[in-house]
Amino acid sequence: MNPDPHRIDPAGLITAPAGFRAGALACGLKASGNLDLALLLADASCPSAALFTRNRVAAAPVILGRETLPEGAGRLRAVLINAGNANACTGERGLADARAMRAGAAALADCPPEEVLVLSTGVIGVPLDMAKVEAGLAGLPARIGPAGGRDLALAMMTTDTRPKQAALALDLPSGARIQLAGAAKGSGMIHPDMATMLALVTTDAQLEPTRLAACLRSAADRSFNRISVDGDTSTNDALAILASGASGHAIDPRGAAGAADLAAFEAGLTALCQHLARAIVRDGEGASRLAVVRVTGAASAAEARQVANAIATSPLVKTALAGADPNWGRIVAAAGRAGVPIDPARMALDAASGFVEAGDPGGAWLRLFEAGTPSAFGEAEAAAIFAAPELTLRLGLGLGAAEDEVWTCDLTADYVRINADYRT
């Protein structure tokens, strides 16, 4: 599904869909004094779905979130987010703190605690300063207002250099217009095993929770999971969607135009999630360059993903990207150790500047390697592609018809500087 037909507003707020309000304040969890506690509030309890980290060391709010939304679906009235402290590896005390946050937010929202999702991001292994959180909760109602969506996106940030948000008006095949919006934070490099990723999506469409969960899984697989090694996630990663239904338009595939509407909704949700996921990669810690690693001609999509991941996670490939060095040998060598039975004699590697979408017949491709040997490409032309702020690598395996892609960024000395001394 090509996301191009969607007119995404890159500055759209999470409160753009009808039925949602938000607010944030600085309660002191961030030493910087920046916004660090945010609340998303729905006008009424609404169908919701969420995906959580698969890390075996799950943070307290994730453990609680799985209780709140069994099977990843249920109903939510509010989402409370704090940054500056992940409430991870904090044991029983951490779980009690997460429950206290949930109860506090439920009191503000005037709903049962079971309708509140808590999300945390920040340093691991330090107990939350609950006095600060409680004081912050008391001040939140006064902050809920029209600018709240912008504040929420700011309050989620840790090492992010800019907020990540977007909104989208979607005209469904049945004629109805619904809104979708999202806010995300990714504290850095592209793989969630390296950083907490939080993302929140709202819509004023009306969908059943389990259908919403299915749409979310599908969209995540083509967006946030493209910036992830399968199953590799931090202690706190979470992606949640709330559907207020305030547009008055129900999306139900059992109805006449329902199936087409559902497909359009899923495509719009996917485009929105892709926009946010790419924003996370572009804001990678220390990153100066985004690369799409697309593997085509694979025997299966899983093998394509496996090869793409090996390339996208290779420190040698990522440092070459930092140096704007068209070092195709490292790309080919990374593919060779992916654990997939590839044959160099059947391979072909192309590069183009810019984010060339899959299925886009254009793209000024330069062939770097083919049939086991380097191609006779112009060094200056290759250098220009690798110096672009975004580039696309396309590796054909010549083994089948399946393809998949991963989005990565370069590994710079700044990344090391940011992470060598994060905690102390």
Place this chain on the structure above:
Amino acid sequence: MNPDPHRIDPAGLITAPAGFRAGALACGLKASGNLDLALLLADASCPSAALFTRNRVAAAPVILGRETLPEGAGRLRAVLINAGNANACTGERGLADARAMRAGAAALADCPPEEVLVLSTGVIGVPLDMAKVEAGLAGLPARIGPAGGRDLALAMMTTDTRPKQAALALDLPSGARIQLAGAAKGSGMIHPDMATMLALVTTDAQLEPTRLAACLRSAADRSFNRISVDGDTSTNDALAILASGASGHAIDPRGAAGAADLAAFEAGLTALCQHLARAIVRDGEGASRLAVVRVTGAASAAEARQVANAIATSPLVKTALAGADPNWGRIVAAAGRAGVPIDPARMALDAASGFVEAGDPGGAWLRLFEAGTPSAFGEAEAAAIFAAPELTLRLGLGLGAAEDEVWTCDLTADYVRINADYRT
């Protein structure tokens, strides 16, 4: 097997065992003008074994090496090594060049080409300048001499900052004394998927090729494979051993004292390989710190290795090591995403300065994390351990009795600098 009883000479030459000579010269493959072509010459054809990269994109000399030593065992008279060019991704021409190198060395050694192993390391995807290699081959005989062992270790280097060699005199249970020696190069970071690793071992013991191959596999698994993600190897990685038999002592487990001698030989070979493997990690590109990541209490050794690898390869753990930051949360989070069903409530994480060997009852351990929560350790004490040039991390899973370990180094801004612009 504790390698301590072995008195390893850290400056011992590859020519220490009887029956071997060596030499090297600069033929111009390295732009620096440093030594780049070396020959190891046995007095006679001798039982040999080798292990090669499992990368699907194997370099021409590796493809040829597998022909020379089917099943990793056979007989060799000489090993020709070049640095400055990996002869990888060079197609048919590369294979022809590797064959020409093999033929040239065979002429010097006065042996069939099938008794010559060729090893290459350096840049990928550039055809070898064979005129330089041929001229170098012509000059090599004059360089074969007593100092040749030292020159060979120097000629193997690429981004290595120092040569890596060692020798060992081994008193076998039967009373015989044999010699073992090795030289290695590892151009950088700890995982062979990131750098070519070449290692050459000689001995004057006499062993059958297949037995030698079995000993080599066992030793590699506890040394060079500890600095490797399973199966993750570069296009050129190779480890070879030649047994001249010039000591006059045959090691044959079918004999009376043979089984004990074979065990002692394997232990000595393992200790030598461990010494060389650790030297590679210590000389990691830009590395300032070596860390042993030992996982104990696992359900199986494979799962222990899997968890240790996840920790040892985590950029967040490696950058924390660079910053001397006791950020145990990243270690625990990396373990959580290893794909092994661990339970944080059963885990315990300790750290000690220095390379604390497995089975060493000593070690000044500091507990950092236990049963899902941080321990009340002294921040200054933890900082001192993480500031040491070598430290040992011990993560107990509380799931079983198996253990394994991986040796890693820190990820520094210097690593990025070295690799961002290697090729151009």
